[in-house]
Amino acid sequence: MVTNITNFGRSGLADWLMQRVTAVIMLAYTLFLLGFFLMNGDLDFVTWKLLFQGTAMRIFSLLALLSIAAHAWIGLWTVATDYIKPTGLRVAFHLVVILALFAYVVWGVQVLWGA
């Protein structure tokens, strides 16, 4: 078995499963938000703010946020290992991606619970 230290789950099968699970979570979140926007044609601040003040919505959003991070890590890892051959450059790319995803997660948590 080939082991790799830069992929998400340390195993191709784990990554494959994680990619599907996170995809389904994000699809559900996307459809939910789409439905919300369609039902609230002329959206105002209070309705929008109220949506994200509910604990259930915050948990759902956090789940979607973590799914984005895992899914994008796995996806971009796959793309990078296919197209970026020089090891140093590829690892640098992985690190930039991981750092960016970490920043997205922190930013998202701040918006959901902060301010």
Add this chain to the structure above:
Amino acid sequence: MKSNRPVNLDLSTIKFPLSALASITHRISGVILFVGLIFMFWAFDVSLSSPDGFESVKTTLQDNFLAKFVLWGMLTALGYHCLAGVKHIIMDFDIGVNLENGHTMSQVVFILAAVLAVLAGVWVW
């Protein structure tokens, strides 16, 4: 493997089957979504920060062509990426895993994604 086998890795000389185009488009749309997320997070942050912030995001998305185009691009990439992802999961269940059905499903994904792109355009503009 014999080392003297002919190899053609010049992609520009290969005619891609539709399923290959569906695959590379899936990858490209994924990268677009990753990069475009920064705009979504910005809109998410500012819109929830205050009533004024909400209004500024709203007017930007109503008046600014570039912002509308980015939003439309994100929605189109998201629509395609979701459809191609569903196709993946269908094939994970061993449904349609042959040349003919693979071609048909790729066609369906492209057609539905085009419909979603038009609908997203109508919504944004």
